[in-house]
Amino acid sequence: MSETVSISLTINGAEHALTLSPERTLLDVLREDVRATGTRRGCDEGSCGACTVLVEGLPVLSCLSLAVTLPGRAITTIEGVRNGPELHPVQQALVRHGAVQCGFCMSGIVLAAKVLLEQNPSPSVDEVRQALGSNVCRCSGYTRVVEAIASVGGRP
Amino acid sequence: MSDDVRPEPAPRPVGEVLGQSVPKPDAREKVTGRAVYTEDLCVPGMLHGALLGSPHPHARILSYDTSRARALPGVRAVLTAEDLPAHDIGPAIKDQPVLARGKVRYAGEPVAAVAAVDLPTARRALGLIDIQYEVLPAVFDAEEALRPDAPVLHAPRGPGHPNAASYIRLVEGTPDSVWARCHVVVEDVYETPAQQHIYLEPCSTLAEVDPDSGKITLHTSTQSGFRVQAVTAEALGVPMSRVRVLVPRVGGAFGGKVESTNQPITAALAMAAGAPVRLTFSRTDDMKMMRSRHGARIFMRTGATRDGRILARQVRIHFDTGAYADDGPFVANIGSYFARGPYRIPHVDVQCWCVYTNKLRAGAFRGFGNPQIHFASEVQVDRLAEALGMDPIELRLRNALETGEKWLGGAPVESGTLRACLERARDVSDWARRRERTPTAPGKQRGIGVAAVSHVSGLLGSSATVRLNEDGTVTVNTGAVDTGQGSDVALTQVAAGALGLSMEQLNFSRPDTDTSPYDWCSGGTRTTFTVGRVITQACEQVRVQLFAHASALLQRPVRRLELRPGGFVGVRDEPGTSVSFAAIAGRALYVEGGPIIASARYLYPAWQLDTNRTQVEGLPFMGNGFFVFAAQVAEVEVDELTGHVEVLEAWSVHDVGRVINPAATEGQVQGGFVQGLGYALTEELVWNEGQLVNPTMGDYKVPGVLDVPVALHAVLLEQPFGPGPFGAKGVGEVGLVGVAPAICNAIRHATGAQVRQLPATAERVLRALMERD
Numbered sequence: 001m002s003e004t005v006s007i008s009l010t011i012n013g014a015e016h017a018l019t020l021s022p023e024r025t026l027l028d029v030l031r032e033d034v035r036a037t038g039t040r041r042g043c044d045e046g047s048c049g050a051c052t053v054l055v056e057g058l059p060v061l062s063c064l065s066l067a068v069t070l071p072g073r074a075i076t077t078i079e080g081v082r083n084g085p086e087l088h089p090v091q092q093a094l095v096r097h098g099a100v101q102c103g104f105c106m107s108g109i110v111l112a113a114k115v116l117l118e119q120n121p122s123p124s125v126d127e128v129r130q131a132l133g134s135n136v137c138r139c140s141g142y143t144r145v146v147e148a149i150a151s152v153g154g155r156p
Numbered sequence: 157m158s159d160d161v162r163p164e165p166a167p168r169p170v171g172e173v174l175g176q177s178v179p180k181p182d183a184r185e186k187v188t189g190r191a192v193y194t195e196d197l198c199v200p201g202m203l204h205g206a207l208l209g210s211p212h213p214h215a216r217i218l219s220y221d222t223s224r225a226r227a228l229p230g231v232r233a234v235l236t237a238e239d240l241p242a243h244d245i246g247p248a249i250k251d252q253p254v255l256a257r258g259k260v261r262y263a264g265e266p267v268a269a270v271a272a273v274d275l276p277t278a279r280r281a282l283g284l285i286d287i288q289y290e291v292l293p294a295v296f297d298a299e300e301a302l303r304p305d306a307p308v309l310h311a312p313r314g315p316g317h318p319n320a321a322s323y324i325r326l327v328e329g330t331p332d333s334v335w336a337r338c339h340v341v342v343e344d345v346y347e348t349p350a351q352q353h354i355y356l357e358p359c360s361t362l363a364e365v366d367p368d369s370g371k372i373t374l375h376t377s378t379q380s381g382f383r384v385q386a387v388t389a390e391a392l393g394v395p396m397s398r399v400r401v402l403v404p405r406v407g408g409a410f411g412g413k414v415e416s417t418n419q420p421i422t423a424a425l426a427m428a429a430g431a432p433v434r435l436t437f438s439r440t441d442d443m444k445m446m447r448s449r450h451g452a453r454i455f456m457r458t459g460a461t462r463d464g465r466i467l468a469r470q471v472r473i474h475f476d477t478g479a480y481a482d483d484g485p486f487v488a489n490i491g492s493y494f495a496r497g498p499y500r501i502p503h504v505d506v507q508c509w510c511v512y513t514n515k516l517r518a519g520a521f522r523g524f525g526n527p528q529i530h531f532a533s534e535v536q537v538d539r540l541a542e543a544l545g546m547d548p549i550e551l552r553l554r555n556a557l558e559t560g561e562k563w564l565g566g567a568p569v570e571s572g573t574l575r576a577c578l579e580r581a582r583d584v585s586d587w588a589r590r591r592e593r594t595p596t597a598p599g600k601q602r603g604i605g606v607a608a609v610s611h612v613s614g615l616l617g618s619s620a621t622v623r624l625n626e627d628g629t630v631t632v633n634t635g636a637v638d639t640g641q642g643s644d645v646a647l648t649q650v651a652a653g654a655l656g657l658s659m660e661q662l663n664f665s666r667p668d669t670d671t672s673p674y675d676w677c678s679g680g681t682r683t684t685f686t687v688g689r690v691i692t693q694a695c696e697q698v699r700v701q702l703f704a705h706a707s708a709l710l711q712r713p714v715r716r717l718e719l720r721p722g723g724f725v726g727v728r729d730e731p732g733t734s735v736s737f738a739a740i741a742g743r744a745l746y747v748e749g750g751p752i753i754a755s756a757r758y759l760y761p762a763w764q765l766d767t768n769r770t771q772v773e774g775l776p777f778m779g780n781g782f783f784v785f786a787a788q789v790a791e792v793e794v795d796e797l798t799g800h801v802e803v804l805e806a807w808s809v810h811d812v813g814r815v816i817n818p819a820a821t822e823g824q825v826q827g828g829f830v831q832g833l834g835y836a837l838t839e840e841l842v843w844n845e846g847q848l849v850n851p852t853m854g855d856y857k858v859p860g861v862l863d864v865p866v867a868l869h870a871v872l873l874e875q876p877f878g879p880g881p882f883g884a885k886g887v888g889e890v891g892l893v894g895v896a897p898a899i900c901n902a903i904r905h906a907t908g909a910q911v912r913q914l915p916a917t918a919e920r921v922l923r924a925l926m927e928r929d
Contacts, residue, residue, distance in 0.1 A: 037196035038189020040407070042356045043439040047853035050356055078189030091187040095179050098819025101827065102640025103186025104356040104407030110187055125866060132861045136853070138356050138408050139640050141826035142861040143868050144819070 007071040011036065012080030020067055027051045027062040030077060038078035038107050042136070049135035052108035053077050059112050059134075078107035081114060089152045090114055097148035101139030109135050113149045122153035167692075169653025169882055171721035177819035178659055180645045182405065182638070191405045194360035194377045195436045202362070203232050205425050205435030206278040207418070208268040208285055209444055210260035213514040213846025214294035214307060217259055217267070217287060224284040225270060230277040233429035234285070235269045240424055241393045247415055249321060249481040251310055252517075254391050254420045259292070261309050261479035262515050263847050264444030271425040271433045294514035294846050295319070298476040299453065301511050309479060309512040321477050322485035322510040324492045324774035326564060329503035331468045338459025338467050340543040345455050346532040347913040348896075349840035350448040350476070353521055354858050357407020359417035359446060360436035363426035372423050373400045379413045379637055380677035385669045391420035392427070399423075401669045409639040410831070411520035412447060414679045415482060443851035448841055449521035450475040450487055450510075452528040458501075458536050464546050464554045466537075468503040471495040473529065475510045475518070482519035484510045489775055490612070491525030496564040497533040498574050498610035498785065499555040504564060508774075514846050520679060522828065522889045526611055527835060527896060531914060534607040534897030538904065547591070548901065549582050552608045563783065565775075566766030571877040571885070573811035574608055574785040581606065581787035581809040584871055590791060591905070602804070603906025604791045607894030613886025614760035614781030616676035618686045622651065622694040624702070624752035626745060628723045628738030630657060632694075633665035635672035636687045641888055642820035643683040649816050650688040650881045654695035656719040673755060681784065681886030684816060688881035690756045697754030705740040705749065760879070782878050784885045786810040788829070788894040792902040794909070799922035801837055801903060803864070806895075809871040813878065813885035821887060825870035828891025834859045836896035837915050 006019045011034060018033055027044075030036045030053070042050035044063050051062040054076035081088050087095070090113045094100055109132060116123055116131035123131070128149045129142075137145060169175070185191040222234045237257035244250045256267045268285050272278035293307040300306060301319040312318040335341060361376040372394065378384050381401035389396040406413065422435040437445065455472040473491055477484030488510035495506040523530075541551040552574075557563070559572035581587070590604040620634045632651045638644040648664045651657065665672060675687060699719065706725035707714045710733060720726040726734035744752045760780045765772050789807045794800070808825050815821055838857040842849050850856045870891075876883020900911045909924035916924075 031196075035198070036189075037192075040193075040357070041195065041436075042358075043853040045439070045852055045854055048356060082188050087184065087188065091184075094187050095183040098177050098179065098183075098642075098817075098823060100180060100183040100186050101642065101823060102356065102406060102408040103182065103191050104193065104640075106186045107189045129861045129866070134860075136356065136858055136860060138354055138410075138831070138858060139827045140823055141828075141830035141868060142864055143826045143870075144823055146861065146866075 005068050007068055009067065009070060009075060010073065011075045012077060022066065022068045024067050025063055026053065026065040026067045026070060029067040030062060036077050036079050040104050040107055042104065049108040050105055052111045052135065054111055054115065057115065059115055078110060081110060088114060090117065090149060093148040093152045094145065097144050097151065099140060099144035099148040105135055105137040109137065109145060117152060123150065125150050167882055170656030170719045171652060173659060174649050174653030174882065175815055177817055178645055178649060180642055180820070182644065193357055193405045193407050194362055194375055197362045197375055197404065197434065199364065199432045202432045202434055203271040203273060203429055204275040204278050205269060205271045205422055205433045206275065206282055207266040207421065207441065207445065208282040209264040210256060210267050211263060212260055212289055212291050213263045214292040215260050215289035216292060217256065218290055219288045221286040222268065225281040228277065228281045228284060230273040231270060231281045232431060233271040233425050234281065235424055235428055236267065239428065243391060243393065245387055245391050246481055247483055248485040252480040254424065264516065265479065266421065266445055269421050269425055271429045296513050296515060296843060296846055298474040298509070298511035298513055301513050302509065309514065319512045320509055321481040321512055322488050322774060324488060324508040326492055326506040327504065327771040328564065328769060331470055331503040331505045334468045334503045335459055339462040340540060341457060341459040342536055342539040342543060343457035344536060344912055345453065346535065348452045348528045348531055349914055350451040350518060351521065351835050351839045352443060352448045352841055352856065353410040353412035354853065354856070355408030355410055355412055358437040358439055358442040359413065361419045361422040362432065362434040363422040364432040365426045367430065371398045371400065374419050374423060375402050375404055376419050377406045377413060378403055379409045379639055379679050381637065381667045381669045382635060382674055383414065383677055384416055384419045387416040388420045388423050392423060403637050403667045406637060406639040410522045411524065411679055414520045414677050417446060439853060440851045443856070444516065444848055447482060447517050447519040450477060450484060450518040450528065452476065454528065454532040456532045456536050458540055460540055460544060464544055464551050466499055466501045466555045469496060469501050471506045473508040475508065476513050476515065477510050478513055478515045478517040480517040482517045484518060487520065487525040491529045492775065493564060494526050494529050494610060498557050498608055500557055500561055515843055516848065522831060523893045524889065526893045530607065530609065530893050531896045534894060535900055538901045548606055549578055549587060553578055556608065566769045567763040569783050571875060573873065573875050574610065576873055576875065577785050577787040577809045577811055578608060580871060580873060581789050581807055584809065584869065585789040585807045587789065596793060599797050600793050600795055601906040602791065602793050603902045604789060605898045605901025605905055606787065606789050607898040607901065609786040609788060609890060609894035611681060611784050611890045611893055612781035613681040613685045613784050615680035615682050616780065617757065617759045618675045618690050619673035619755060619757040620687065620690040620694045621673050621753060621755045622691065622698050624698060624737060624741050626741050628736055628741050629661045629663065630655060631663040631665060632691060633672050634687050634691065635667045635675035636683050637667050637678040639678055641824055642817060643678060646684050646816045646820055647687055647691055650691050651695055653882060654692045655699065656721045657723055661723055681888045681890065684884055685782070685880040685886040686758060686760065688884060689879050690758045692881045693756035693758065694754040697756065698752055701752045702737065702740055705743050706735050709735045709739065709743065782885060784811065784890060786890050786894065788898045790895065790898040790902050792899060792906060794903055794906045794921065796907065796925060799918035799925065801899070801916060801921060803833060803899060805865050805867045807869045807871060808891055809873065810887055810890060811873040811875050811885065812887045813880055813883045814874050814876040815872050816884055818872065821872060822870035824887055825891040826868050828889065829868055829895055830859050830864050832892040832895025833864060835892065835914060836899040838917065840915050
């Protein structure tokens, strides 16, 4: 067994004091220690995007990130996207367009789309597709997902 | 819309809810991360389970030594077959042990299980289990497995080769005598891969055992709580009354979660450990241990007369079912049953073998035998059109079965809408213009291809209860599982349409085998169709009860009453006279009659094959469903230098009878199309000497957003007919079935290259380009 490290992670603006083995991934720590289970485990090797979180506002695959490397960095999970009772515009659009099927990919897709819209408030369909290139959805065929996200920026 | 062919009017829904793109009730919790899947559950004292897979594709188990694993601190239970009832399970053939017993039959087959305080400890314990094997000769190809000297996987069950899990033959007419009358005959051998479901949520179960009653409660990711209940009880030798199954949100299934996954072993671990156990597969364990689509090799020969009448077809299918039969014999039934295609071909000879090999078991997967046989049939029909100098859609129209004509085996086609689908596909895709070869960049070629699609919707039993609440709202309970396809919203809309209620006035219960009425499974293109039907039946009984009370309350005869939107019974031609469901509920609960509740059940009537028409061997179970039709068109661009194929645009035209929820229905069609696109171009499990070489999502390529066309048109025709709710027909699997042949026909049209083996990877397309005739 490896030695443990005591660190503090900043998750959705809250400080979490944790004692962790250095080999533990951010995904494991979020799901098991913080119980922020909205971050999904789909492949454990960075191929599906279901575990996407934001670190300092940029998308990161939490299954490939070691938690002990991230103290002091602002980590945003799907639980931190919603602000009060209102859904984020991306979330609203996905619901309204009927883009959600099994939902297992949605946490990652919402976060990837949120970053895209912050950087590019009115993305084209092609720019939306590029931004979702790391997120697998096995149910929807992507059509409605892309339409929904593109609609947020006002492009059809 | 060419909706003029309506053989029988379907009942009209009350109110405006049915037919709207009502948002799914679970969509908000899914986009906010609040949705709870099985792996998100955590109960006090919960242990973590893990399974040890066999290193060998075929070996005798000589001995186990689990002592070191048991001694590891934190380990609470270690199980092998010696600790479990010596009983095999399986939906078609009882050939599968919960853990390998006596021998292993595929690499990755679970041989031992551990429950420990955390997952790292459980995985360390797996490494301490010592199992001695005697390696046996193995076989990895379905046709080789039928040779007399092939290694045998299972004890013989009767005459015939012991590796043949099933054999089917269907003969109509006298094909041998008519080949000479055919002006063109084409024949080929087609191969299709073992595609895997890759539901994004790996299989997962949380098992709890009540120490007093012994009752097992399972929370699990499944398509059917009732299948899990039956199989777990059978496997562990406990009565079904001591097994309860609840289904949290399910992260996709596509057929892979129809039968049991890891529920029996998780329950066994919880019983052995005396504590709750959660077992969630890693992606690689899921890929190595669960199941895939059947790989198939299909010989097909088809002949036609000069005027484009298809006269004869001969088919030999080998389905590779892997180490265990699972749903394989049923998949083989569907593959055989659809081998003639949706065409009137008077002379047909179909032979089909479902064969054991030392590979991962193959089972149910969206399409259920149909994608394989459609690939062979629809590619071959295009070659026939080419040989005849005829347009591919025209040839299909000339031979398409119409309403009232007979399927292979004699079952009637009740709503023969293939013609309407093909004609619409021809219009919306601008077929004639795009068949003129479009000029493209140097080194690239464009083409367009079509496939006619047929499938079956129905299968096995469903039931529902509908109950009027005290305030006039209604609770619907069915046992149906929503695996993401949207059945919860669609079925709620069916109830809304049957009783004239709003979505807010309906409560749709989650599946729980303790309280839900029976439903076989969310599979078989059946949930909206079959469960929707039983909801309308039960709602009709509730309406009768409502009217009896309303008649007394309003002092009007029942025959003058009508349902009015919002939960009212009114009097025809008296706009001001009505009584609310709430008032009726009050009378029923407190004054007279008792609570208003109804239950209904349905089993699609079995069709007995007409043995005067068809010589039949095998096929123990067939025809329990309603034929549904579609036409799919794909436009592709082929890079002649690299062999890369890009799908530029696609059209998927489906007769869905009646649209319950347009967004959900289109989502099913588009999602099915993209799974079919993966089947066509990239997805394939690959083995080397029985070892799966690509059991990761990095090495097994499912389509990403950049692999799919921007314009993927779901076109829904509404020709309501049949027993489904308001004339709705099933659609869930259909969108996948014709994609691969449509794409391969488009590749052929673009370049002249004939791809006979799926997936049509760049390498295979290049080879086909070099072999152009």
